Amino acid sequence: MNRRQFLKRGVIGGALLSVAGLALYPSRERGVDAASLRHLSPRGFAILCAVAARIVPHVADPTRIVRQIDVWLDDVAPDAAADVNKLLLLFDNALFALIFDGRLSPFSRADGDAQDAVLTAWRDSRVTVRRSGYQVLRRLCLGACYADTNEQRGIGYQGPRRIPGLSFDDSKMGTREWLAANTPPGGKP
Amino acid sequence: MSALAAVFAHERVIDGARASGDLTVTADTCVIGSGAGGAVVAATLAQAGKDVLVVEEGGLYTNKDFTMDENDVFPKLYQEGGRRATEDLGVVILQGRAVGGTTVVNWTTSFRTPEDVVAHWREKRGVTGFAYKELVPHWDWIEERLAIAEVKPSEINKNNAKLKEGLEKLGYAWAPLKRNVYACMQSGYCGMGCPYNAKRSMLVTLIPDAIEAGARLLHRARIDRLIESGGEITAAEGTLQGGKALRITAKRFVLSGGALNSPALLLRSGLNDNDRVGLRTFLHPAIISVGDYEEPIEASYGPPQSVASHHFGNRGDEVGFFLEAAPNHPLLGAATMPGFGAAHRERIVRFAHAASHIAITIDGFHDATPGGRVKLRPSGAPVLDYPIPEALFRTFAFAQKRLAEVQLASGARRVLTTHEPPIEMRAASDVSAIDRAPWRTGSVGVFSAHQMGGCAMGDDPKSAVVRSQDLRHHRLRNLHVIDGSVFPTSLGVNPQESIYGLARLMATRLVAAS
Ligand SMILES: Cc1cc2nc3c(=O)[nH]c(=O)nc-3n(C[C@H](O)[C@H](O)[C@H](O)COP(=O)(O)OP(=O)(O)OC[C@H]3O[C@@H](n4cnc5c(N)ncnc54)[C@H](O)[C@@H]3O)c2cc1C
Numbered sequence: 001m002n003r004r005q006f007l008k009r010g011v012i013g014g015a016l017l018s019v020a021g022l023a024l025y026p027s028r029e030r031g032v033d034a035a036s037l038r039h040l041s042p043r044g045f046a047i048l049c050a051v052a053a054r055i056v057p058h059v060a061d062p063t064r065i066v067r068q069i070d071v072w073l074d075d076v077a078p079d080a081a082a083d084v085n086k087l088l089l090l091f092d093n094a095l096f097a098l099i100f101d102g103r104l105s106p107f108s109r110a111d112g113d114a115q116d117a118v119l120t121a122w123r124d125s126r127v128t129v130r131r132s133g134y135q136v137l138r139r140l141c142l143g144a145c146y147a148d149t150n151e152q153r154g155i156g157y158q159g160p161r162r163i164p165g166l167s168f169d170d171s172k173m174g175t176r177e178w179l180a181a182n183t184p185p186g187g188k189p
Numbered sequence: 190m191s192a193l194a195a196v197f198a199h200e201r202v203i204d205g206a207r208a209s210g211d212l213t214v215t216a217d218t219c220v221i222g223s224g225a226g227g228a229v230v231a232a233t234l235a236q237a238g239k240d241v242l243v244v245e246e247g248g249l250y251t252n253k254d255f256t257m258d259e260n261d262v263f264p265k266l267y268q269e270g271g272r273r274a275t276e277d278l279g280v281v282i283l284q285g286r287a288v289g290g291t292t293v294v295n296w297t298t299s300f301r302t303p304e305d306v307v308a309h310w311r312e313k314r315g316v317t318g319f320a321y322k323e324l325v326p327h328w329d330w331i332e333e334r335l336a337i338a339e340v341k342p343s344e345i346n347k348n349n350a351k352l353k354e355g356l357e358k359l360g361y362a363w364a365p366l367k368r369n370v371y372a373c374m375q376s377g378y379c380g381m382g383c384p385y386n387a388k389r390s391m392l393v394t395l396i397p398d399a400i401e402a403g404a405r406l407l408h409r410a411r412i413d414r415l416i417e418s419g420g421e422i423t424a425a426e427g428t429l430q431g432g433k434a435l436r437i438t439a440k441r442f443v444l445s446g447g448a449l450n451s452p453a454l455l456l457r458s459g460l461n462d463n464d465r466v467g468l469r470t471f472l473h474p475a476i477i478s479v480g481d482y483e484e485p486i487e488a489s490y491g492p493p494q495s496v497a498s499h500h501f502g503n504r505g506d507e508v509g510f511f512l513e514a515a516p517n518h519p520l521l522g523a524a525t526m527p528g529f530g531a532a533h534r535e536r537i538v539r540f541a542h543a544a545s546h547i548a549i550t551i552d553g554f555h556d557a558t559p560g561g562r563v564k565l566r567p568s569g570a571p572v573l574d575y576p577i578p579e580a581l582f583r584t585f586a587f588a589q590k591r592l593a594e595v596q597l598a599s600g601a602r603r604v605l606t607t608h609e610p611p612i613e614m615r616a617a618s619d620v621s622a623i624d625r626a627p628w629r630t631g632s633v634g635v636f637s638a639h640q641m642g643g644c645a646m647g648d649d650p651k652s653a654v655v656r657s658q659d660l661r662h663h664r665l666r667n668l669h670v671i672d673g674s675v676f677p678t679s680l681g682v683n684p685q686e687s688i689y690g691l692a693r694l695m696a697t698r699l700v701a702a703s
């Protein structure tokens with residue numbers, strides 16, 4: 001694989017992801033029942049909780065966000081769901097951190113400021129896989145956070161303005177024949 | 190029971206997930222996909238008395254399912270739950286998956302194909318099988334059937350009004366849009382399925398027409414591969430939701446799975462004779478500018494798109510683009526807003542004051558924008574390799590500056606790009622900072638709502654997948670591809686009406702030939 005192909009392969013960058021499981025220091029685990037997870041590994045779950053805690057620090061319990069993401073992975077291609085686990089291991093990998101950022105501890109064991117520095121290093125990296133990986137984690141956490149109606153209200157979204165009981169359940173509505181035979185809603189088109 | 194409910198309750202409508210065992214079905218014509226292309230073909234053939242089976246991977250969701258909640262609706266109505274992206278994750282791909290296809294979630298903007306685009310195809314892409322004027326009666330027909338009409342000034346929401354105001358102040362041309370709606374309640378939720386059936390999508394128009402005319406609809410059923418023997422497709426094999434097997438035999442197969450999905454099915458089936466399948470897939474890659482206004486904009490509500498500017502559509506040697514508005518809802522809006530932590534929070538709490546305007550770039554007309562290539566993941570699912578070329582980044586930068594100027598001219602107190610970190614502008618003198626932004630994959634938000642190409646039409650079997658006179662596969666006698674994947678370039682306008690018109694012309698020719 002040449003350098004361009006390597007960088008182009010996005011999160012799926014095989015060589016990168018294959019070292020993801022190797023670690024100088026293990027990730028900080030968070031007690032989770034593996035059977036309750038659909039796609040994320042317990043380790044991936046713990047790492048993603050640590051990431052979510054920095055992406056949306058105002059949320060008291062990041063596990064809600066990560067459980068939502070786990071459900072979303074039902075819908076993506078099976079290979080892409082597996083890649084998210086690999087990305088998380090890579091994100092937390094101390095060996096990788098040492099090579100790229102001169103940092104020795106895994107993301108999940110660092111303090112808040114150091115974690116923000118890791119996110120920023122991935123964001124600003126010269127390596128496409130890292131920038132894209134940052135975007136994936138960021139978007140998943142933000143989307144899952146603001147999927148919640150309480151969070152939505154907190155940013156000024158009032159929710160849909162429903163018009164109860166209203167729907168035009170007629171596939172012919174709007175056609176010339178329909179117009180000839182009906183008074184359209186509101187009197188005229 | 191309402192008229193629509195009665196159609197969908199018909200015994201000809203079959204839910205693949207409820208099949209008690211493996212399913213074997215026979216039909217004269219099997220149409221794979223029920224979106225813009227597939228629905229038009231199915232209705233046209235069925236109304237001509239043909240025996241038609243429509244097979245759709247997505248579910249049959251109706252307005253009662255359209256809860257206006259992104260988290261509830263996206264998994265039902267979008268490919269990969271709305272989380273599809275290019276292989277290097279540089280472009281987010283929004284694409285539908287349901288009975289009615291992407292028309293169920295589109296934003297209703299309706300354009301005929303520009304005449305110069307059809308001329309370009311003829312001159313540069315070997316598309317001589319039809320003339321522009323032959324499409325015109327079919328656009329007339331669809332415009333009537335879908336009640337396509339220009340928006341009234343009173344229907345322009347604040348988000349679109351700000352775009353219009355900025356364009357006018359800067360002297361850029363703009364025009365009101367046409368929409369395929371009737372008695373629109375201006376809710377703003379077109380992208381989540383219209384809860385009132387006011388949007389004249391394929392779900393509430395041509396799919397019911399097809400069923401009423403005798404077509405069968407099998408939903409929650411995916412075709413995995415086509416089986417070839419002696420220059421013909423003899424069967425389609427697939428999977429019903431839940432895992433049961435599906436086998437369809439038919440005299441003719443029409444592939445209407447849309448860009449990415451149609452080429453992927455051909456690739457999975459080993460039908461890539463000339464190594465052209467999946468090539469030249471176009472995205473109309475779009476960038477976003479977020480304007481933060483003093484007054485509430487409430488871009489969640491009202492018709493999502495009602496004005497557009499094609500002022501920069503033709504830029505000679507540089508890639509052109511057009512400007513439109515985009516609706517803003519919290520889940521996607523939060524994911525699009527740049528940054529994380531406190532910086533993101535400070536921006537997102539301005540949600541109700543944010544205007545969202547987009548520049549949609551026109552790929553495929555310059556050598557420097559050859560599009561992407563559809564590939565298969567190990568699971569067989571499609572993934573698009575679309576490295577964003579330098580020429581597009583140049584256009585993004587130019588367009589981002591115009592968008593910022595438009596928003597500042599219409600009173601934005603702050604304008605944000607979606608870079609990581611974003612460029613923040615408060616005055617016209619700040620706009621040049623956009624030139625110093627990181628214009629590279631993964632550093633700026635790029636999305637696509639318009640996927641085109643990958644099974645290009647054209648007369649030369651060496652460079653095209655289907656013939657242009659009837660969209661028949663160059664070698665396989667009974668396989669047609671009729672959807673957005675046949676376009677040999679992008680369009681420079683929102684694609685749905687181009688697909689309706691072309692599909693209707695070709696379906697009419699199919700009827701005449703049989
Ligand atoms: C958010 C959004 C907004 C948009 N807004 C506009 C707009 O305002 N105006 C406009 O002109 N266009 C808009 N579009 C784009 C437009 O709707 C699409 O370009 C158009 O619907 C594509 O038509 P199609 O027939 O090629 O494919 P689709 O309409 O996508 O239909 C293809 C169908 O085939 C099914 N399918 C695929 N593969 C298989 C298989 N193997 N087996 C069974 N079924 C299969 C899919 O599930 C899908 O339902 C928008 C798109 C999006 C996502």
Ligand code: SF4
Nearest residue numbers: 373374376377379383
């Ligand atoms: S804006 Fe109109 S067409 Fe769109 S969802 Fe609302 S009522 Fe339906």
